[in-house]
Amino acid sequence: MPLIRSSADATAPDELAQRRAQPPESEIDRRRRAARALGHDPAALASIGTLLESEPEPRVRDALFGSMVDIGGTAAAELLARLLRSEDAGLRGGAIESLKRLGADAVIVLDGLLSDPDTDVRILVVEVTRAWPRERAAPRLRRVFEREPHVNVCAAAVDVATEVGTEDLLPALGALRARFANEPFLGFAIDVACERIRGTGCE
Amino acid sequence: MMAFPVQSPTPSIAISEQQYQKFCEFFYRRTGIAFGDNKRYFVDKRLIDRIHKTGASSMEDYFDRLRRRDSTAEIEALTNLLTINETYFYREDHQLDCLVNGVLPELTAGRRKGDRIRIWSMPCSTGEEPYSIALYLLENWPQVDNFDIEIMASDIDTNVLRAAEDGYYEPRSLHRLSPELVRRYFVTAGVGRFRLLDAIRQSVRFTKVNASDAAQMAGFAYVDVIFCRNMLIYFDDVSRRQVVESFYESLSPGGFICLGHSESMSRISSLFAVRKFPQAIVYQKSGGNR
C-alpha cells in the first residue's frame, strides 16, 4: 500500500535522509534562482542586462528576463530593446516577449526603433505591438503601412493587423497593396487582414 | 406596483465566417486549441452566450474586450464553456499508463528500495485524480510496494477538498472503472453512492493551496511528478507563467509534470524539456539522472 506520512514534521529523521538522497540542485538551477532573485532589486537592472549578454543557458536567460520584467519601467525597456540587435535568436525572442509584458513602459523606446536602420529590428518591434490595445497599436501599424520601405516589415505589420486592426486602417492597407503590387504574399496577407478587420468577405 | 423599464429586444448576434476565423486564431494562439470549421456551431453558440452575458454589442465588441489586459475573468468564463471539464476516475488514463510504464521506471532507475516517490495532484478537485493515481499504481505498478509513495493533492476550493477527503462518489465518477475495481476499492454507501476504502483515502494528503501564491507553492519541494491537468488553461499569461515557474521550483531535478491532453507548455514556458513516451507527452525538469 502507498505509505502515508504519519507526521508533517519536516525534520523527522527519515525526511532528512530522503533529502540527502535527492540529486543535488544543478548548477543551472542554482544560477537560475540567483537570476530570479535579482528581480527584487531595481538597482540590479544594468547587471541583469550584462548577464543576459553572456548567459548561454535558456533557463537562466528566462529567469533574467523574468527579473527584468519584474523590475519594469522605461530603463528595462531600453535594455531589452538593445537585445533586439543580438545575433542570438533566443535573446531576440526573449526580448520581444519581455517587451510585450512591459506594456506602456516600452512605447517610447519602441516608437524610436520603428525607424531603425536595421530591418530585422523593425520587424521585431512590429511584433511587440500585437500585445498592445488596438488604440495604441493601430497608429503604429498605419505608420508602417504608409512609410515602411521593406516588404517583410510591412508583412509583419499586416499580420498583427489581422488581430488588432481597425476599419480606419483599410485605406492604408489598400495603398500598401498598390505600393507593393509585385509582392503576391503581401497581397495575400492584406486580403486576409481586410477580411478580418471588416468581419465580412472582401468585395 | 413597480414599473418595469421597457427594454428594446436584444439584437440577435451573428458571427461571420471571418469573425469566427479571427476568434479561432486568437484562441489557438492563446491555448493551442484549434477549432476547425466543423466546430462552428459549437463555438458560435458559446460565443453568443458570452456576448449576451457580458452585454457586448457585437462579436467585434466582444473580441475587443477579450484582448484587453483586464479580461482574465471573461477569458476564464469563455474557456470554461469551450473545454470539457468533467472529472472522473481514470480520466485520461493514458497518462497514468505513462506514469507507470515510462516515468516511474526512469525516476526509480537510480533509487533504492524504500526511497520516497512524491507525486502531487494539483488541482485535485473532488479527489478523482489523486485517488486514480493511487488505484492505478496499486493495480498496475509491480514495484508499488518497493517505494515509499507519497501522494499529495491540493486545491484552492475547500469544498471540493472536503468532498475529496470524505471520498463519496456517484456512478458517473466511476464509469471508467471495471466492476471488479469498484468492488475491490469501494463500498456502497446509500443509494447510488459509493465510498472509497479508508486505506486509499488515507493514502492521499490533501491541502488547500492557491497556485498563484508563490509563497504557498514554495512549501512544496522535492516533488517527483506533478499532475496539473486542466487548470493552467484558465489562467492569464502572467499567472500561468508564474505557476509553472513555481512547479519547476517544486520539482526535484529530473522530475516530471503532466498537463491536460489538450494543454501545452508551448503557450506558457520554455523551462521544461519536452519528453515523448509511447503513451503521452510529458515535461521534464532537466537535471538529476538525465
Place this chain on the structure above:
Amino acid sequence: MNMHVVGPETTKSGNPVAQILVVDDATVVRLYYRQILEREGYGVEEAINGIEGLEKAMQTSFDLCIVDVNMPLMDGYAFLHALRRQQQATQALPALMTTSEAGPEDHRTALKAGANAYLVKPVAQNQLALYVAAMLGRTPA
C-alpha cells in the same frame, strides 16, 4: 517562370501525398503556406513555435517541416537542435528553414542547426512548391 508541381487531385478528403509541418508564429504565413501546400496535394499541420512544433513532430510522422527562425519561447534553431537530438524519426525529418534575414552567415547557421535547405522571405509560391517537391524526392511537372 511559373512552374507548378503536378500532384494528385487535391481534395481535403483525399489521401495527402505527404504530411508537412509548418512552424511559424505569423498567422498569414501559415495560411499562405497551407493554401499552396494543400493545392499541391499535401496535408498540413501548424505550430506557432518550436515547442509546439516539437510536440507535433513527436506525435505525427511528418515527411517535411518548414520552420521559421524568430518565434517565441523556442526559436527555429533551438527547434531543429532539439529535433535532431531525438532518438526517433524526427532526427532525419527534412527541414526547410525560412527567415527574413538574407546574409550568408544565416545560411550557414541554418545548415549547422540542422536545416536541409533555406529560403528567404517572402517565399514565392512556386519557390515553396519546388523546394518542397525536391526535398520530398518528387518530380516537378
